[in-house]
Amino acid sequence: MVKLKKLSEPTPETLGPLVMSEMTSERPTTSLAAPVVGTDRSSLSADEMRNLRQKVSAQGVDFFYGSNQALHNVSLDMPENLVTALIGPSGCGKSTFLRCLNRMNDMIDDTIVRGDILLDGVDIYKSRTDVVELRKRVGMVFQKSNPFPKSIYDNIAYGPRVAGVKQRGVLDEIVEKCLEQAALWDEVKDRLNDSALQLSGGQQQRLCIARALATFPDVLLMDEPASALDPKSTARIEDLIFELKNSYTIVIVTHNMQQAARVSDQTAFFYEGSLIEVGATTELFTRPTQQQTEEYITGRFG
Amino acid sequence: MVSIAQPQSAEPQSACSVRLVTSGARRKVFEKLMHGLLMFCAVVSVITTVGIVLVLLSQALPFFGEVSLVEFFMGTEWTPLFKPQHFGILPLICGTMMVAAGSAAIAIPFGLGTAIYLSEYAKPVVRDVVKPALEILAGIPSVVFGYVAVVFISPLIKDWFPSAAYFNAANACLVVGIMILPMIVSLSEEVLRSVPRSLREAAYALGATKLDVTCGVVVPAALSGIVASFLLAISRAIGETMAVTLAAGATAHLTLNFFDSIQTMTAYIVEVSSGDIPTGSVEHSTIFAVGLTLFVMTLLINILAQWILSRMREEYE
Numbered sequence: 001m002v003k004l005k006k007l008s009e010p011t012p013e014t015l016g017p018l019v020m021s022e023m024t025s026e027r028p029t030t031s032l033a034a035p036v037v038g039t040d041r042s043s044l045s046a047d048e049m050r051n052l053r054q055k056v057s058a059q060g061v062d063f064f065y066g067s068n069q070a071l072h073n074v075s076l077d078m079p080e081n082l083v084t085a086l087i088g089p090s091g092c093g094k095s096t097f098l099r100c101l102n103r104m105n106d107m108i109d110d111t112i113v114r115g116d117i118l119l120d121g122v123d124i125y126k127s128r129t130d131v132v133e134l135r136k137r138v139g140m141v142f143q144k145s146n147p148f149p150k151s152i153y154d155n156i157a158y159g160p161r162v163a164g165v166k167q168r169g170v171l172d173e174i175v176e177k178c179l180e181q182a183a184l185w186d187e188v189k190d191r192l193n194d195s196a197l198q199l200s201g202g203q204q205q206r207l208c209i210a211r212a213l214a215t216f217p218d219v220l221l222m223d224e225p226a227s228a229l230d231p232k233s234t235a236r237i238e239d240l241i242f243e244l245k246n247s248y249t250i251v252i253v254t255h256n257m258q259q260a261a262r263v264s265d266q267t268a269f270f271y272e273g274s275l276i277e278v279g280a281t282t283e284l285f286t287r288p289t290q291q292q293t294e295e296y297i298t299g300r301f302g
Numbered sequence: 303m304v305s306i307a308q309p310q311s312a313e314p315q316s317a318c319s320v321r322l323v324t325s326g327a328r329r330k331v332f333e334k335l336m337h338g339l340l341m342f343c344a345v346v347s348v349i350t351t352v353g354i355v356l357v358l359l360s361q362a363l364p365f366f367g368e369v370s371l372v373e374f375f376m377g378t379e380w381t382p383l384f385k386p387q388h389f390g391i392l393p394l395i396c397g398t399m400m401v402a403a404g405s406a407a408i409a410i411p412f413g414l415g416t417a418i419y420l421s422e423y424a425k426p427v428v429r430d431v432v433k434p435a436l437e438i439l440a441g442i443p444s445v446v447f448g449y450v451a452v453v454f455i456s457p458l459i460k461d462w463f464p465s466a467a468y469f470n471a472a473n474a475c476l477v478v479g480i481m482i483l484p485m486i487v488s489l490s491e492e493v494l495r496s497v498p499r500s501l502r503e504a505a506y507a508l509g510a511t512k513l514d515v516t517c518g519v520v521v522p523a524a525l526s527g528i529v530a531s532f533l534l535a536i537s538r539a540i541g542e543t544m545a546v547t548l549a550a551g552a553t554a555h556l557t558l559n560f561f562d563s564i565q566t567m568t569a570y571i572v573e574v575s576s577g578d579i580p581t582g583s584v585e586h587s588t589i590f591a592v593g594l595t596l597f598v599m600t601l602l603i604n605i606l607a608q609w610i611l612s613r614m615r616e617e618y619e
């Protein structure tokens with residue numbers, strides 16, 4: 001467990017009402033106990049993780065929206081082919097951090113990033129970085145599913161097409177493979193030319209995952225991918241994340257701690273723009289070293 | 303009513319309740335009055351519309367008693383004001399369509415280009431300069447455009463194409479194109495900007511460039527709204543009167559030559575209304591027949607545009 005910062009004792013103000021993030025799980029969890037960590041997965045210790053290859057590495061990242069600082073000196077390593085979960089109360093900078101990793105924040109005017117973010121050891125904020133190339137390697141799935149108002153096929157084919165793939169045969173193959181990877185192929189194979197907007201919410205989100213896979217990324221960023229879905233669709237997305245982690249490095253934001261506990265290998269707890277604690281998910285959820293972390297994961301605030 | 307009015311003072315109970323009752327009654331009357339007044343406003347515009355349509359119909363009917371529908375819609379000559387009289391509206395429709403098509407051909411590419419630039423590329427500062435400039439353009443009276451066409455554009459066209467008539471269709475197309483440009487820009491820009499940010503982000507996250515996002519996602523998503531803006535602008539071009547009356551000439555030719563002098567339906571109506579043709583004559587009643595035709599044409603185009611826009615709204619539910 002890596003200690004990052006000493007925290008002052010929580011004041012009564014920081015102890016909010018006993019609100020647990022909504023239970024999207026079918027698995028029973030008692031509200032004040034630490035969530036049960038999935039056991040069907042080889043859990044690595046923090047030391048073991050440190051020795052893995054670090055796919056993405058943030059070093060001393062500060063982020064500003066104008067004069068409002070949203071991230072304070074965040075350093076976080078994300079090991080290859082593991083799932084890193086970012087948790088923390090709303091507004092603590094999880095999405096901001098995630099969007100730094102594929103430079104989506106570039107699109108927002110008047111923002112400043114400081115510090116280094118390395119992808120395979122190369123700083124992605126170097127002036128020579130090709131942002132288009134970067135985003136192909138670092139795919140993103142958004143909180144609200146956002147399929148294009150086009151056919152299912154064209155949604156998946158969009159990424160390859162802008163990358164210059166034109167042959168119908170190649171595109172067909174990519175579409176089938178990605179839909180299969182996203183566990184959607186069987187449901188839509190007979191209506192690839194229908195509008196993607198006709199799919200259900202859960203299907204749309206899996207379509208967005210399939211679409212992100214179609215550029216053959218190494219890293220997948222997911223910003224609360226299941227927060228708008230019903231428990232059944234959520235479970236499917238979580239199963240999918242399990243499948244995908246064999247081939248992708250996944251960083252997932254969630255405010256649902258059961259979800260973090262179930263799908264991730266490593267969990268990072270953010271609070272008010274700072275990374276408070278990061279560690280192997282099993283350890284962080286069972287033996288948090290910071291009081292704030294403990295309070296958050298047991299649902300005492302947030 | 304009564305319970306809502308709460309006086310601040312603590313007067314004796316009886317006086318207080320009397321005041322409450324009277325002020326409540328007064329308010330009730332006032333409410334009724336306002337209701338009636340507002341309804342009157344709404345009814346006036348409806349009645350006016352219905353009245354205009356009725357006048358058009360009743361005045362056009364006697365005309366169609368003397369001239370058959372076949373002659374009116376199939377005849378290729380329009381000479382109601384001199385002998386031999388011919389009542390074929392095709393030359394006027396043709397002139398109107400030439401101006402509509404020509405001005406659209408100018409305004410659509412420039413308008414869409416400007417709209418895309420403003421919504422996707424321009425910095426807020428640029429937008430803050432260009433949009434008011436376009437509003438000023440939209441506010442220039444059409445007679446000024448007509449004057450500009452006659453005094454400045456016609457001589458230029460004559461310079462480049464000596465065979466052109468002094469008053470010609472190209473001239474009218476150019477000024478009407480400039481006149482409908484602001485409309486296309488502001489309507490298209492609005493629909494482009496209403497394309498959700500999440501769609502742009504999705505595309506950028508897939509490694510799309512700005513051009514990919516604009517042409518492959520934003521414009522297609524806004525397409526029905528853009529087309530509707532084209533249709534509304536075209537219907538405005540069809541209805542445009544002053545500038546074409548001045549610029550295009552007053553000879554109804556069935557022609558497709560943009561350097562010929564033509565006459566549009568609106569310009570014909572102006573010619574007759576401002577001339578000394580006696581009301582009640584067949585010659586005079588032609589303007590109602592032409593007006594009715596014009597009305598139906600623009601109505602159809604507006605309905606089409608509204609229908610396209612409403613379909614687009616459904617898509618985003």
Ligand SMILES: Nc1ncnc2c1ncn2[C@@H]1O[C@H](COP(=O)(O)OP(=O)(O)O)[C@@H](O)[C@H]1O
Nearest residue numbers: 065068070089090091092093094095096097108
């Ligand atoms: N586009 C933006 N412009 C300005 N401030 C923003 C923007 N997005 C987020 N913020 C601010 O940055 C902080 C972190 O937000 P965010 O990263 O979205 O938090 P989280 O995803 O953890 O809920 C919040 O205080 C939020 O108000």
Ligand SMILES: [Mg+2]
Nearest residue numbers: 094095096223
């Ligand atoms: Mg967020």
